[in-house]
Structure formats: C-alpha cells, structure tokens
Amino acid sequence: MIIPAFDLIDGRAVRLYQGDYLNKKNYDINLSCCLEEYKSKGIKIIHLVDLDGAKNSENRQIELFEKILSNTTVSIQIGGGIRTTKDISTLLDLGVKRVVIGSSVIHNKNKVKKWLKMYGSESIVLALDIKINNNKKEIYIDGWQKRTNFILEEIIEYFLPSGLKHILCTDISKDGTLLGPNFNLYKEITNSFKSIHFQASGGIATLKDIISLKKTGIKSVIIGRSLLEKKFTIEEAFKCWQSES
Template sequence: MKIFPAIDIKDKKCVRLVKGDFENKTEYEMSPVEQASKYKNYGFKNLHIVDLDGALNGETVNLNIIQNIVGKFNLKVEVGGGIRNLDSIQRYIDAGAEKTILGSAAIKDKNFLKEACEKFPNKIALGLDAKDGYLSVSGWTEKSNQLTLDYLKEVNDYGVSRLIYTDINRDGSKLSPNFDETAKVAEISNCPVIISGGVSSIDDIKKAKNLKNVEGIIVGKAIYDGDIKLEELVKEDA
C-alpha cells in the first residue's frame, strides 16, 4: 500500500479544505517545501500535491514550488489542480512529476484525456471527485450530470495509469473514506486506484489494504491535525 501524504498549496501556503470549500480552509505554518522535507525525512516515497490556485484558474500557478520539491527531495510526486491542456502536462513532467492528475478538463472533454494518455504514456492519472455518485468539476464548485461509474466505463480503455477517487462529502472531514464506493470504482477500473478523502486513523489504512485493485491512499488533514503520527503511518508505506 503506497501512502501519499498530501500537500495542498494555496497562496504559497499549505492549506486543507473541508469538503472542497474554499471558504472553509485551515492554513498551516509550514511552507509546502518544509512539509515535503518533513515527509522525506520520515521516509515516505510518494507525495500527492494539489495546486488549489491552479484548480481555480486553470494555470500552473505553483509550478516553481512543485519543481523545487521534486528537485530537492527525489520523491515520486503526483500533481493535480487546473491541468487543462497538454502544455501544462508537459511542464509538470519536465519538472519531474511522476504523474499528472487530470480532473475537470478530462471530465468535460474525454478526447483531451485520450490525447493526453496517448502523448504521455504512464504519466496520466485520472482524478474522479464525486458527490452523491455524480462527478464534480472546477475545483468542486460545479456538479456535473455524469455518474461516476458511467463515465469511468466510457474512458476505461484510454490508457490512464492511475485513478484517484475522492468522495467530496468525506474530504477533510476525517469521517473515514467511502470504502463501499471506492470498491465499486476499483472493481470496474482497468488501472489501480488511490483512495482519497476522509482518512482519520491507521485503521482506515489497514482497511484499505483489503480492497482489490487499490494501490494507495492519500492522507491529509489527519496528519496536519496530529490524529495520525507520521512514524506510525510510514510503517504502512510499502
């Protein structure tokens, strides 16, 4: 099970949102680079970074911070947030990101997802952010009319290398992930799935290990709030 500690960047700071609400956010003292350094020192190998500024305006706003993190710490970084064209994907790959996460742009335009997978094999992760079974887009400010499982069936053969499934109702809530929905997504998906949203304890990590076709889990707020100790968490990272 790969553990992905999360760094969400807004205004050059580490923040955590509750259920994707930009008005309901907590800012933390550590800079994104300092936080990445801490994860590296504890022995984590993977990192999940979201450029929240990018998610809002569709540009690679915090590219230099992400480039700095990848260059300094030699971590396997997956990065998302407002990646809406092939040039942005190229910039992140050039910066050393292992995977770039496509969300809104891929949901609104399946051809863009297909083209990205063909041009950047094994580099594209698909972020499916769902609320009550329907996909949300544009930094979670818009609910689409697409059912998660229906959309996944349509794009399943495009060559996505990783799928990140987030239940928005659980995100930042520390109420445990939506394991039932994740299991349904993982059962259909042609690529391995990462669980995101609501991780509250080491027990959640252990439960995730029992799910088929799930390769990892993202942990955010529970780390920042001290509910999960990094020395315990890193033991689950394999």
C-alpha cells in the same frame, strides 16, 4: 502505498473544508523539510494540489514547484487546474512523476484520451470526484460546484481503451471531514475495475481507516489533514499499510 498530500495556496499549506476557499485553515510547516522527512520514512510519492492554479490558471505556482522539485528526490504528483497540453508538458519537464487531471476529464474527453496516449498511462491520473445520489456515483467538477450528467463507471469505461491506469477517486461528502472514508465505494470499484490503480481520498482520520482501506483492494491512500493535524504519524501510517500487504 501511503501518499501524503499538501494543498497549496501562495506557497503555503492549507486545507479547505469541502472544497470551500472561504473555509480555509493554514498550516505552519516547512514543505521541503516535510518532503525529505517523509522520503526518509519510506514514502515513495507526494501529492500536491495547486489551489491557486485550480482557481485561476494564470496563477499557477510553477516557480514553487520548480523549487520543490530541484530540492527533493521524492516523486511528486501534482493536480489543480491542469487544462492544456502545455500545462502537462511544463510539469513533466520539471520532473513531476504524475499529473492529475480533473474537470478536463469531462470538459475535454477527447483531449484527455490523446493525453493518455501521448504521455502514457503512468504519467496521467484522472481525478474523479463523486457524490452518491440514489445509489449513483455522480461526478462533480469545477471545484465540486457543478454536477455532471456522468457517473463514475461510464467515465472509467470510456477511458479504459486509451490505457487508463491511475484514478484518484474522492467521495466529496467525506473530504476534509475526518469522519472516515467510504469503504463500500472503494470495495465496489476495485472489484469492478481490477486493472485500475485506485487512489482513495477523503475522510481518513484513524489508523484503522488505513487498514480498512487496504482491505478494499485500493492501491494507494492519499492522506492530508490527519497527518497535518497529527492524528497519527507517517511512521504509524506506513506501518499499518505495510502490515496489511
């Protein structure tokens, strides 16, 4: 599945390079029009990142999301600083299809297990951001600023008994670079965890990247900058994905 992505600050679409708020690029787009266009082209779900909420939970863009969800029928997946049960309930009550949990996966593992049970595996996506050091997939949190003592595989194993199904896995070194994804990473983890629906994110620059990602066995690919900068069209991306089915 192709999942277009929009990172949002104060209601505007932006891209951060390597997660750096000081290295930001603005895009002049009409988000509501983009969502409807993508839906008309066959897209099933859109990924939105609340960068304001990620930086400060008091600044969550709830009014914006409420407006978006009342004006579109395409499914929405939202991440960015979601830390509490109230955060999740508020978004799901608005009509969000899936809520993406990031740093809380490490900070509050027991709470995340409860969320998986409470809301169901279809409503929760774990965002696991990694850097590969000495062949270890080390997890980073808090806007990629903090290296944890956990590796990707052990965190997946920890949550599997709680019904974990959806994981958004990003190789931080690739994000926002347009240098191509880490194909070996996705091939390895899809082979190791066949019950997980992995979403690949980071580095996608060409249609060939999409075809190669599909061959790794991942279920979805999140595409942000390359669509915003018209490296290819949504129709071309969708066609590539379908042709590899």
